[in-house]
Amino acid sequence: MEGCPVRFALGLVSGKWKLRILWELNQQEIIRFNELQRRLPGISSVMLSKSLDELEQCRLVHREQYPEIPPKVEYSLTELGRSIDPALKALGAWGAQAYEQIHAN
Amino acid sequence: MEGCPVRFALGLVSGKWKLRILWELNQQEIIRFNELQRRLPGISSVMLSKSLDELEQCRLVHREQYPEIPPKVEYSLTELGRSIDPALKALGAWGAQAYEQIHAN
DNA sequence: CCGTATCCGCTCCGATACTG
DNA sequence: CAGTATCGGAGCGGATACGG
Numbered sequence: 001m002e003g004c005p006v007r008f009a010l011g012l013v014s015g016k017w018k019l020r021i022l023w024e025l026n027q028q029e030i031i032r033f034n035e036l037q038r039r040l041p042g043i044s045s046v047m048l049s050k051s052l053d054e055l056e057q058c059r060l061v062h063r064e065q066y067p068e069i070p071p072k073v074e075y076s077l078t079e080l081g082r083s084i085d086p087a088l089k090a091l092g093a094w095g096a097q098a099y100e101q102i103h104a105n
Numbered sequence: 106m107e108g109c110p111v112r113f114a115l116g117l118v119s120g121k122w123k124l125r126i127l128w129e130l131n132q133q134e135i136i137r138f139n140e141l142q143r144r145l146p147g148i149s150s151v152m153l154s155k156s157l158d159e160l161e162q163c164r165l166v167h168r169e170q171y172p173e174i175p176p177k178v179e180y181s182l183t184e185l186g187r188s189i190d191p192a193l194k195a196l197g198a199w200g201a202q203a204y205e206q207i208h209a210n
Numbered sequence: 211c212c213g214t215a216t217c218c219g220c221t222c223c224g225a226t227a228c229t230g
Numbered sequence: 231c232a233g234t235a236t237c238g239g240a241g242c243g244g245a246t247a248c249g250g
Contacts, residue, residue, distance in 0.1 A: 004124075004197075005196075005197040005198070005200035005201040005204060006124060006193050006196050006197040006200055007124060007200075008200045008201075008203070008204055009196045009197065009199055009200030009203060010115070010124075010196070010200075012200075012203060014119075015242080015243090016242080016243065017243095019109075019111060019112060019115075032211085032212090033211070033212055033213080034211065034212075037212095042244095044243090044244065044245075044246095045212075045213060045214090046213085046214080046215095046243085046244080046245085046246095047243065047244080048212095048213090049212075049213055049214080050243095058203070058207060059203075059206055059207055060203075065212095068211095069211090069250095070211045070212080071211050071212050071213085071250085072211075072212090073211085073212065073213090080202070080203055080206050083199060083202065084199050084203075086195060086199075087192070087195040087196040087198070087199040088111050090191060090192040090195040090196070091110075091111050091114045091115070091192040091195070091196060092109075092110040092111040092114065093110070093192070094114055094188060094189050094191075094192040095110035095111055095112075095113045095114030095115075095117075096110040096113075097185070097188065098113070098114060098117060098163070098164075098165075098185055098189075099110060099113055101164055101185050102163060102164055120222080120223090121222080121223070122223095137231085137232090138231070138232050138233075139231060139232075142232095147224095149223090149224065149225075149226095150232075150233060150234090151223090151224080151225090151226095151233085151234080151235090152222095152223070152224080153232095153233090154232080154233055154234080155223095170232095173231095174230090174231090175231045175232080176230085176231050176232050176233080177231075177232085178231080178232065178233090
């Protein structure tokens with residue numbers, strides 16, 4: 001992971017929910033915490049918060065907090081977060097091909 | 106993972122050693138078990154065997170066994186195994202870019 | 211509304227010992 | 231040479247409860 005850019009990249013988006021989160025942010029541009037949680041059936045606020053934290057530290061996600069009561073926090077993709085899209089598309093294309101091959105029998 | 110080709114693809118190559126194994130097989134075309142283990146410092150025969158098994162079940166790796174004493178087994182990439190290369194290249198390119206961005210401060 | 215604190219099961223992986 | 235059998239630790243992720 002230290003010398004291999006592929007492993008480094010995978011490290012950034014590994015985890016059960018991170019890709020789904022990135023996908024939602026790609027669909028939505030800007031989205032609030034609760035709305036995000038509603039769009040990710042099964043995720044707990046613990047995992048969502050933790051995943052968003054890590055994605056923010058990796059500069060993939062931007063967090064905008066408004067000092068209001070009740071609180072309001074908006075999440076969006078950074079430039080770097082948006083730029084992963086082609087790579088994921090390539091991987092998805094291969095994945096679909098692999099799926100066919102494996103389930104051919 | 107069942108409905109998402111990206112997650113399906115990642116599932117196939119996830120694990121600590123699988124990408125390194127695919128990398129070695131890409132460099133070498135054909136390689137024997139012990140030689141592979143020598144080229145992957147730190148891997149145990151348990152993990153190597155298990156990883157190769159799974160990669161073979163996913164049709165990424167071909168296993169050719171010769172009925173000799175002592176045993177001789179050769180591993181190589183399948184067509185599907187070779188076809189993942191562009192996707193990994195794309196991911197690696199993004200990973201390098203992310204690495205710079207993150208370590209820029 | 212947007213989180214944090216805590217506990218807990220489960221899977222991944224390493225270490226060690228053994229075999230045809 | 232090319233594996234298998236078995237045990238054990240560490241970390242990921244789920245459930246629940248609580249807080250500003």
